Amino acid sequence: MKFISALLFLFFLACGGPTGDSGNFDIAESKSADYEESEFDDVVEQSLVRSEVISERVEIQEQKIIKTANLVFETQNPEETHKKILQLAQQHKGIVQNDNSGKGYNRIFRNVIIRVPTESFQKFIDGVSEGVDYFDQRDISRQDVTEEFVDLEARLKAKRELEKRYLELLSQAKNVKEMLEIERELSTIREEIEARQGRLKYLESRVSMSTISIEFYKLTSETGITQSYGQKMKNALKGGWDGISVFFLGLLYLWPLFLLIGIGILILRRYLKRRKRNHNK
Known part of the structure; x- marks a missing residue:
């Protein structure tokens, strides 16, 4: 695999890696054979990531914010409140992720989790808040994931570029042993690509659709020590x-x-x- 690592390193330099004088090139070439596979891949990936991060930060101007809210309040008419929440969700093109109800010692309650487009987040909360005298709990949070988003996209592009270069090396392999080693590295790279794609899709979903958890309840008549x-x-x-x-x-x-x-x-x-x-x- 040392031959493949050295060949890939030279290929990386020829395709846009840092250049220098012939003396420095000879030193880099002589040391490249001593790299282990994982160390070499990390060097190539980090070089690609640095260039991708710079370009991504220039391209992405809008912040990536995950918005969530948790609302708890009392209502005198649970059925009407539930109907109102569902109407607001439909009005703002939201979806009902969870809906359950129950009865406690001295109250009946209902929990509803709604996901709405981020641009409708505040409007939806304002709609739910209408007619509510006070909230037992009203938590609104905003998590900035712009940096993680940029880093993931950069690393994903770097891994894809690395995959492309390994594929080119595969076409130049001279024997079965080299082909098997390159294919093993390709398998590892593709697993990492899938993992980063999954995380990126998850963040995109959380950013584009905000999550709002709502609990409303009504106190029952049988309250107090005497009753x-x-x-x-x-x-x-x-x-x-x-x-x-x-x-x-x-x-x-x-x-x-x-x-x-x-x-x-x-x-x-x-x-x-x-x-x-x-x-x-």
């Missing part, structure tokens, strides 16, 4: 009556047993009386 205790007393009385009913119903199920016991007692009494008469005679 809760009264409800417990009511439940206790009802439970006691139910217990008595179950007890008597259980006795009815046992009537055959009681009948047999009664017959047994009568037979025993007659037997004892007869025995007593015989004893007196």
Whole structure:
């Protein structure tokens, strides 16, 4: 692989790498054979990344911002509030990512997660805020990922350029061993390209579509210590009556047993009386 690394290094210099006088070139050429594969690829990639980052920073003028919001508030009409949120999502071309509801100790609640285009982020929040007296929680965050975005794009372009140069080397390979080594390096580079593409798509999705988490709730009537205790007393009385009913119903199920016991007692009494008469005679 040293031959391939040296050849790729010379190819990189010929295709736009830094140039110098012939003495410096000889030194670089003699040292290139001592590079390990990973070290050499890093040198080439870093050189490509530096040039790409400079050009990307010039091209990208708009900041890449991930916007998120978390809203929690009370409402007197959960159904109307839910309907209003869905209408706002449709109006601003948003999507419902999650929608669930439940009941707690003293309230009913609903959680809705909406994703809307970033340009409609503030308008959507303003629409939800209409009619809300106060928010239990209102968190709005903005994360600047411009630097990561630029770095990923630059590294992705560098990896693609590196892949292209390895493909050109593959066409110049002299034997099977060199072909296998180059293909192994190509496989590693392509895995890294896929990983960076995945991260870049994720960031693009988060930047283009903002995430808004909304929780609204309504307090139920059974609140407070007095009402809760009264409800417990009511439940206790009802439970006691139910217990008595179950007890008597259980006795009815046992009537055959009681009948047999009664017959047994009568037979025993007659037997004892007869025995007593015989004893007196």
